[in-house]
Amino acid sequence: MGGQASSPVSLEGVHVVVVGGGFGGIAAAQQLKSGGFSFTLIDMRDAFHHNVAALRASVKPGFAQRTFIPYAKTFGDSFVQGQVVRVNMETQSVILEGGKEIKFSHLILCTGTDGNFPGKFNTMASHQTAIQTYEDFVKQVQAADSVLVVGGGSTGVEMAAEIKTEYPEKRVILIHSRIALADPELLHSVRQEAKVVLVEKGVELLLGQKVLNMSELELNVTRKNTVVTTDKGTSLTTDLVISCVGLKVNSAAYASSFSDSLAENGALKVNEHLQVKGHPNVYAVGDCADVNEPKMAYHAGLHAAVAVDNISKSLSGNPLTPYHTGSVTMLLAMGHDDGVGQFNGFKLPRFIVTLGKSRDLLLWKSWREMKQKQP
Numbered sequence: 041m042g043g044q045a046s047s048p049v050s051l052e053g054v055h056v057v058v059v060g061g062g063f064g065g066i067a068a069a070q071q072l073k074s075g076g077f078s079f080t081l082i083d084m085r086d087a088f089h090h091n092v093a094a095l096r097a098s099v100k101p102g103f104a105q106r107t108f109i110p111y112a113k114t115f116g117d118s119f120v121q122g123q124v125v126r127v128n129m130e131t132q133s134v135i136l137e138g139g140k141e142i143k144f145s146h147l148i149l150c151t152g153t154d155g156n157f158p159g160k161f162n163t164m165a166s167h168q169t170a171i172q173t174y175e176d177f178v179k180q181v182q183a184a185d186s187v188l189v190v191g192g193g194s195t196g197v198e199m200a201a202e203i204k205t206e207y208p209e210k211r212v213i214l215i216h217s218r219i220a221l222a223d224p225e226l227l228h229s230v231r232q233e234a235k236v237v238l239v240e241k242g243v244e245l246l247l248g249q250k251v252l253n254m255s256e257l258e259l260n261v262t263r264k265n266t267v268v269t270t271d272k273g274t275s276l277t278t279d280l281v282i283s284c285v286g287l288k289v290n291s292a293a294y295a296s297s298f299s300d301s302l303a304e305n306g307a308l309k310v311n312e313h314l315q316v317k318g319h320p321n322v323y324a325v326g327d328c329a330d331v332n333e334p335k336m337a338y339h340a341g342l343h344a345a346v347a348v349d350n351i352s353k354s355l356s357g358n359p360l361t362p363y364h365t366g367s368v369t370m371l372l373a374m375g376h377d378d379g380v381g382q383f384n385g386f387k388l389p390r391f392i393v394t395l396g397k398s399r400d401l402l403l404w405k406s407w408r409e410m411k412q413k414q415p
């Protein structure tokens with residue numbers, strides 16, 4: 041990172057603002073901290089959410105406390121809780137809800153994506169309330185004899201597997217509008233194996249069908265014998281409906297200031313150095329960067345390293361580091377006891393994914409990165 045640049049770097053007058061403390065934001069903040077930079081990390085909540093483990097927290101009592109890590113303990117006064125509503129490029133500052141203004145010399149935007157609970161937790165809630173929300177949801181899952189998971193992308197596949205693994209006696213149905221499950225970027229053989237594992241576990245699959253009466257359904261609350269109909273004429277009853285579709289880029293913080301650099305989905309167009317087009321001191325990292333690759337925590341971490349390195353290099357006048365997407369590495373936890381995935385484009389055996397990801401969901405990595413002890 042910074043220290044590796046060949047010319048000495050003067051950090052005088054440098055203040056980096058990082059907007060969003062997700063996987064990209066905490067990686068950037070930690071690297072700025074160890075590089076001796078003055079920085080401010082801003083998030084609307086007071087704790088980092090390890091949403092990769094959110095689905096386990098939805099089924100396993102007592103687990104949610106491991107999935108939220110308070111920022112202030114790690115970053116002290118360099119963390120500010122608040123919602124960024126605008127970036128003012130004239131004054132080089134970000135504006136928080138309520139009017140507070142924080143100036144920057146360099147800006148790293150990593151506001152990520154929002155989506156349906158429980159895969160994502162979008163609410164502005166305190167650390168303890170956030171944990172309690174998942175604990176309350178576990179009770180809803182426990183109260184249901186049958187669960188319908190809507191959406192068979194990677195999140196839906198993992199959700200269905202988590203429920204069936206923790207509660208094998210429950211009826212779990214996964215409905216997906218396409219025939220193939222999980223992310224399209226995955227190898228066909230990996231997607232096929234995800235299907236095999238779900239069937240082995242006893243998950244019922246309704247593929248190539250869409251729920252017709254979605255708008256009438258109350259999500260995440262157990263309501264016995266709810267009737268669900270599909271566009272292929274299937275009718276079923278279930279006690280609990282969980283939606284795992286529809287991620288949306290969080291562009292509210294920057295959309296008005298960077299309207300010329302927005303992709304259609306609200307992500308920021310970046311050059312190969314991850315600088316927002318036309319703004320060399322502004323970087324986009326993680327899900328809100330318009331990079332052609334699967335949206336992953338793993339990539340957000342890689343982006344953060346490139347952005348911080350490039351801030352350092354731009355200060356010392358060294359050539360900037362390009363970001364190149366590699367072959368896809370993606371691991372799907374299919375409950376704590378199984379998993380499918382690929383490393384660098386090569387399919388992995390199920391037991392390797394289970395050992396490497398499914399047992400702990402890489403929680404240890406984030407607690408280590410935040411230099412805190414996992415409860």
Ligand SMILES: Cc1cc2nc3c(=O)[nH]c(=O)nc-3n(C[C@H](O)[C@H](O)[C@H](O)COP(=O)(O)OP(=O)(O)OC[C@H]3O[C@@H](n4cnc5c(N)ncnc54)[C@H](O)[C@@H]3O)c2cc1C
Nearest residue numbers: 060062063064084124151152153159326327335336337338
């Ligand atoms: C259920 C699930 C499982 C997943 N599993 C994996 C996995 O196994 N491996 C993997 O690599 N990826 C996985 N992903 C994808 C991964 O979670 C995302 O790619 C990752 O979270 C992106 O990180 P990020 O830092 O870009 O944004 P996010 O993690 O979305 O964080 C954005 C942060 O910005 C904050 N924020 C947003 N707007 C504002 C604002 N205006 N002001 C202040 N703060 C703001 C939010 O509060 C949030 O903390 C999974 C995703 C889901 C939903």
